[in-house]
Amino acid sequence: MKENRERILKIRDLNISFKTTGGKVHAVRGVNLDLYKGETIAIVGGSGSGKSVTTKAVMGLLANNGSIDSGSIEYHWNDEYTGEPKTVDICQLSEKELQSEIRGRKIAMVFQDPMTSLNPTMTIGKQIMEPMMYHYKKSKQEAYAKALELLELVGITDAKKRMKNYPHQLSGGMRQRIVIAIALSCDPYVLICDEPTTALDVTIQAKILELIQDIQKKKELSVIYITHDLGVVAKVADYVNVMYAGKIVETGTIDEIFYDPRHPYTWGLLSSMPDLDTDDDELYTIPGTPPNLAHEVKGDAFAPRNEFALNIDLREDPPMFKVPDSDSHQVASWLMHPNAPKVDMPEALRKRLDKMKQKGEPNHDGSTTHLGS
């Protein structure tokens, strides 16, 4: 990819646990993550994989019974006036510093359900203006002008009239646009989108994603997507992190993950989503259920569901192996060890990925293959 990438977020060995009545739940177990300026990463995984918890920690929004046991979340930026580079560890900040410095101002978040993230008793104009007036001490007029600008940016026509509306007067897609406008109101550098489209209808989903992409280009935002929808990932991400049971099991560029996956869990994930050409008699599924993280995980957490598990998987948690000939592609699986038997991805998946690759070749009709737009 690009040279001179500017790192903006650096997460190292993050461990997070929750105290529950059922015992201590180790929700995030040693996550490493990098985010560079202007780029988009996606965190993919099932529910309970720790993907949301990781980003909540970045925002300093962990629930009361949750705690960061170890690790660091470094945020890098250049000072607004002097331009000198600065670094801060978000894990070490107090609640007050988080509120005034990080949340909303440098890192903003878009949640799944727009209805619950908007205040039903306040006009949307007020909701967009408020964070600006709080964080940047802007006057009402300035904030108003900026709010209008933002509404136009997120594709809302008739912005002046909409400013006076209440959330319930708008459609779901419109509300999510407002949520994005609010997130952008303080000019953050990082935008975290937690399942931004799952609550929306299919026809609106694509529109919202395209909108976020558009804004990202205009504002040089870095975006983190949290999702279980591989369609969304395929559309937006530059880099993909696959999470399972609180660990990142595979990371790489979008092409590496989608066309050359190495971890059996990623294989399962890619196989289980039918694309429009799937007509197999049975969808491939990963057997069993995810482990209960309230218990100590011995060895590789995925081993009990992995038909390619090795004996060592039952004993030792695999480290991140680098995939040869790639700087970005890493896999946490003992199958990558030189001594391991060579295992190829299931034949059906191989065929499907090849077909996908072909379909996506540049000489192919670029827009869409099955339907004209």
Added chain:
Amino acid sequence: MTEMQALQEMKFQPKDFEFAHESQELEKDEVMPARSAWKDSVSLFARNKGAVIGIVCIALITIFAIVAPMLSDWKYDAIDTSLQNIAPGAQHWFGTDNYGRDLWVRLWQGTRISLFVAVAAIFIDVVIGVTYGMISGYFGGKVDSVMQRIQEVINSIPTLVILTILLMVMKSSLFTIILALSFTEWIGMSRITRAQVLKTKEEEFVLASRTLGAGSFFIIFKEILPNIYSQMIIMVMMSIPNAIFYEAYLSFVGLGLPIPEASLGTLINDGFNTLTIYPFQMIIPVVVFSILMLSFNLVGDGLRDALDPTMKEM
């Protein structure tokens, strides 16, 4: 690159890189540890200190109220003018009153009556309130509208007016007081029940029952009731101190139990007359009364947190 070094130094066992299992044994389903919701609630409740203290106090007071009058040599209504207004001592632990009645026995007898009145009144409330709320909420539509209007009319008459009228018309007795208390308290119970039923009957598991052809009776008793009983328990716990209070209040203003019966309210009322001369006659029942009220409230709070944790974990 410490990780890579560690990897190189790692000792592998000979069979490490062989496949661990046959694919057949993969298809197993794990479930979360067996722990019933009931046990969860108990442990949550036990962790709440206030609630535990509350329940201990209630238990102690109840035991005393039952046992103390039986074990004592004195009788709560035995008048002995030679023993008037004795201060607390070895003979009479809590002293005697204006008529020479032993206050230790009278206090626990009074507590017994107060508790009995409260529990009986609340029991009637629950039966009427839950039934009323259940029918109103479950059947909805016109039935609901009519029942709600009736309830509003009853509710719009101030409680005290009803109580006073009732006690004036009927002879004041234990039964009358219980009736009077039941008459007003059931409305709150029926409201809560109705709200819970309205919420629960739209849940998917109730719809599922309906698609299976379950009758109203089945749905109410098997599907809805088990899911709202925790709210009922909380409501009961919160209502009992209310009933005790009303009973005491009625007795205090002189509408309560006939002489020589004792309740916490009548004791406080009697003590109040001689407060300046014999303060112990009023202070002791007030203390017991306060502890009882506080305990019920603490337990109610604890139960609410334990049975209905609105703060979901994670």
Added chain:
Amino acid sequence: MTEAQPILEVKNLKQYFKVSRKFTVKAVDGISFKIMPGQTYGLVGESGSGKSTTGRSIIRLYKPTDGEVIFNGKNISGKMSKEELKLLRTKMQMIFQDPMACLNPRRKVMDIIAEGLDIHHEYSSQAEREQKVYDMLELVGLSKEHANRYPHQFSGGQRQRIGIARALVMRPELVIADEAISALDVSIQAQVVNLMKKIQKKTNTAYLFIAHDLSMVKYISDHIGVLHLGHLVETGTTDEIFNNPIHPYTKSLLSAIPEPNPRVEKYRKSASYDYKTSGIDYHKGTEHLVDGTHYVLATDEEFKEWTKK
């Protein structure tokens, strides 16, 4: 070949809800389709299109405002005789959307699954009841030991399978799956869908599969109906709909399906469709036959324009 009888035939079904004296919501406004035994009919549409309402009207959680629902040759849209009611409550079952809410948290799995058996007294001994539940548990990939647990001890996918077992224990001929997989993770969705297909093969149950996820609908369905604002705008076999969509709404819906293929997805723009500005009036449209079983809702002019290549 003799014409097979449809297991379910919906004729001009209407379901209105009176919100206030002046305002009525027309959730479903005159839709017709049929489902053949052993087949799957996928009903797709966005939220508010009336797809869930349709399912609930058919299984009589609501009383249909107008139209006919013919199940197994019997009209079940109006007042039913005792036998008809029993037929409906046993031979038509439903699987619900929310794995958290569809099982009574206070009852054991055994009692949840046996509920239908209890209501219709379909066993002669306690042992028979247990055996039936165990068989169902095995069918959906759970084991006997799970029967004595409470729902909260299961994961979302497992709960959904318990919901399926509850429906299947009655040996239904039609199962309405109302967004039965939308709340689950992708990999778990596949488990549930596989299970549903496997059961269909074994028991020849017909499915009405209500969903908004078109790729899953395409995978599981034989026929598809596209619902928008309470109108069935297009219906036909899966191939007919996907290979030759006629209605602009269907087109926009199909173009919006995300594909797990970055190289395609990155450059794709989805087609937009706005009912208000499209100039189409669903009330004026009538069913037009495209070919085979493929129908589209349109006026004569619209139909000419859309089918013009």
